[in-house]
Amino acid sequence: MYLVDLRDIYFKYLGDEDYALKGVTLTARPGEFILLAGPSGCGKSTLLRVLNGLVPHFYEGEFKGEAYVAGLDVRSTPTYALAKHVGMVFQDPENQLFLSSVEREIAFSLENLGLSRNEIKKRVNEVLEIFGLEHIRHRAPYELSGGQQQKVALATVMALEPQILALDEPTANLDPLSALEVLTLVHGLVKKKGILAIVVEHRLEIALRFATRMLVMNKGHIVADGKPEAILPQVRHLIGYPPVVIAHLLLSRKGLAGDGIPLTPEDLAAKIIEVVKWRR
Amino acid sequence: MTALGSVLDIFKYRRKETFLHSLDPRSKFLLLVVLSVASLALNDVFSLLLLLTIEIVLLAISKSLNEWIRSLRGLAMLLLMIFILNFLTLPSGRLFTSITMVLRFVCLTSAFSIFFLTTTADELANALEVSGVPREYSMMFTMSLRFVPSLAKDLQTVIDALRSRGLELEGGRIKERIKNYTHLLVPLIVYELRRSLMVAEALEARGFGAVKKVKPYVELRLRRRDYSIIFISLAGLFMLLWFILSGRYAMFTSAVRYLFPEF
Ligand SMILES: Nc1ncnc2c1ncn2[C@@H]1O[C@H](COP(=O)(O)OP(=O)(O)OP(=O)(O)O)[C@@H](O)[C@H]1O
Ligand SMILES: [Mg+2]
Numbered sequence: 432m433y434l435v436d437l438r439d440i441y442f443k444y445l446g447d448e449d450y451a452l453k454g455v456t457l458t459a460r461p462g463e464f465i466l467l468a469g470p471s472g473c474g475k476s477t478l479l480r481v482l483n484g485l486v487p488h489f490y491e492g493e494f495k496g497e498a499y500v501a502g503l504d505v506r507s508t509p510t511y512a513l514a515k516h517v518g519m520v521f522q523d524p525e526n527q528l529f530l531s532s533v534e535r536e537i538a539f540s541l542e543n544l545g546l547s548r549n550e551i552k553k554r555v556n557e558v559l560e561i562f563g564l565e566h567i568r569h570r571a572p573y574e575l576s577g578g579q580q581q582k583v584a585l586a587t588v589m590a591l592e593p594q595i596l597a598l599d600e601p602t603a604n605l606d607p608l609s610a611l612e613v614l615t616l617v618h619g620l621v622k623k624k625g626i627l628a629i630v631v632e633h634r635l636e637i638a639l640r641f642a643t644r645m646l647v648m649n650k651g652h653i654v655a656d657g658k659p660e661a662i663l664p665q666v667r668h669l670i671g672y673p674p675v676v677i678a679h680l681l682l683s684r685k686g687l688a689g690d691g692i693p694l695t696p697e698d699l700a701a702k703i704i705e706v707v708k709w710r711r
Numbered sequence: 712m713t714a715l716g717s718v719l720d721i722f723k724y725r726r727k728e729t730f731l732h733s734l735d736p737r738s739k740f741l742l743l744v745v746l747s748v749a750s751l752a753l754n755d756v757f758s759l760l761l762l763l764t765i766e767i768v769l770l771a772i773s774k775s776l777n778e779w780i781r782s783l784r785g786l787a788m789l790l791l792m793i794f795i796l797n798f799l800t801l802p803s804g805r806l807f808t809s810i811t812m813v814l815r816f817v818c819l820t821s822a823f824s825i826f827f828l829t830t831t832a833d834e835l836a837n838a839l840e841v842s843g844v845p846r847e848y849s850m851m852f853t854m855s856l857r858f859v860p861s862l863a864k865d866l867q868t869v870i871d872a873l874r875s876r877g878l879e880l881e882g883g884r885i886k887e888r889i890k891n892y893t894h895l896l897v898p899l900i901v902y903e904l905r906r907s908l909m910v911a912e913a914l915e916a917r918g919f920g921a922v923k924k925v926k927p928y929v930e931l932r933l934r935r936r937d938y939s940i941i942f943i944s945l946a947g948l949f950m951l952l953w954f955i956l957s958g959r960y961a962m963f964t965s966a967v968r969y970l971f972p973e974f
Binding site for chain 1: 724726831832833834853854857860861906909910911912913915916917918919920921922924925926927928929930
């Protein structure tokens with residue numbers, strides 16, 4: 432049983448000329464960390480919106496194909512029902528956080544499901560602990576740093592205990608260190624809880640190390656799907672290489688690093704050591 | 712912009728641990744109503760001064776005197792205007808009446824600032840929900856307060872973008888200016904529509920609308936301190952009404968006028 436099962440999806444926004452998704456087929460299982468990349472306007476956000484039903488319920492348009500998420504038919508399930516299964520976090524924390532304290536922010540999602548007050552309290556405390564937010568539970572979200580805000584946004588959807596996390600450029604407004612922190616947190620959730628994470632990220636150098644699988648889109652199509660090491664060379668013309676891969680390319684041309692594509696500086700270092708050791 | 716900003720500060724919530732902050736929003740609302748009624752009903756310098764003293768004590772209790780003083784400084788020009796306009800246009804008793812007008816304005820603003828400095832938007836929304844207002848509407852209320860700073864920021868962004876393309880908003884003739892402001896309005900509306908779409912998306916993604924009747928996380932409960940404030944507010948209100956309706960207040964004001972005829 433797949434957690435996400437999209438079959439030949441086409442979608443055109445109301446009023447647009449061209450389809451934003453053109454025959455997208457995708458299956459995914461629990462425990463995967465999928466990095467979704469591609470040039471601007473290729474349909475990444477639209478694809479994520481299908482997962483929680485924003486497309487076609489919130490965004491109207493022409494929808495074709497079959498879409499099942501957590502066993503539910505997206506076409507006939509409203510977004511608020513899918514929200515229990517798919518936690519969606521967006522780029523800009525400012526537009527996702529509304530209330531006057533971190534704790535109430537998390538409680539808000541739970542209130543929406545109509546849970547009892549005791550159940551809400553229990554889950555709020557759990558989530559605060561998992562995300563290390565207890566010390567700022569009474570602070571207002573707008574007083575926090577960007578990294579903390581995105582953690583809160585993540586916490587608000589994780590409180591609903593979804594099986595799928597869909598993140599649309601969650602670190603676009605963050606400095607590299609906070610970005611790494613947020614993605615590490617997501618990675619931890621994938622490992623510990625066995626959820627499925629689908630992450631749109633432009634900063635490959637930060638996200639690649641976590642990805643178990645990479646999807647690349649172009650003009651509404653999925654043009655590559657597989658292990659990052661395997662598909663990076665195929666899609667270089669679309670998304671470029673992260674700096675560490677370029678460094679490796681230069682070094683290996685001079686015979687200073689071993690074969691294969693490194694995804695992190697640590698990988699690269701290992702490849703260099705490999706060659707240097709062998710030379711001695 | 713900054714002057715306006717500091718004036719608006721008088722209504723912006725500050726998180727603090729004080730007696731007033733800890734009150735139920737409903738009892739604070741009653742207090743606000745009573746203080747406002749008093750500011751409007753009283754019309755002599757002495758009783759308004761007494762009212763202002765009470766409000767200053769309340770502001771001191773909520774540790775907000777500094778914010779209040781800062782905002783009053785921002786309001787100084789407006790207060791001066793109120794005074795001068797009254798002074799110039801009134802036929803007689805000019806000094807006292809003008810001061811009364813200024814005092815009344817200060818009392819009324821202070822009453823609202825006591826409320827808004829100590830009450831968050833979501834406490835208010837919570838109170839509305841408890842009073843039977845549907846969640847969609849109370850949320851609308853929270854949102855409209857929440858996004859005021861964002862709107863101000865967006866406005867600045869659009870102004871900067873227009874400036875960098877050489878459009879000067881200030882100066883020029885009236886007709887020119889009006890035309891320039893339409894240049895400002897169109898991108899701003901587009902901007903805010905986009906933002907509201909994103910906000911709506913985020914709300915949907917958090918299950919908003921799944922059930923009609925929600926249990927608010929923070930339970931509003933009237934505690935002993937709330938009952939004491941409610942009692943004091945109502946007692947104050949009845950005293951004020953009795954004083955006015957029995958004609959004693961009219962006697963008092965005419966006595967004042969008799970004692971200080973030259974003002
Ligand atoms: N709300 C909308 N209404 C109409 N058309 C839209 C809407 N959102 C996106 N589109 C169009 O659909 C196509 C895909 O957009 P989408 O936002 O999915 O791309 P993306 O890959 O997320 O891009 P980016 O990297 O810039 O976020 C684009 O051509 C875009 O113009
Ligand atoms: Mg996008």
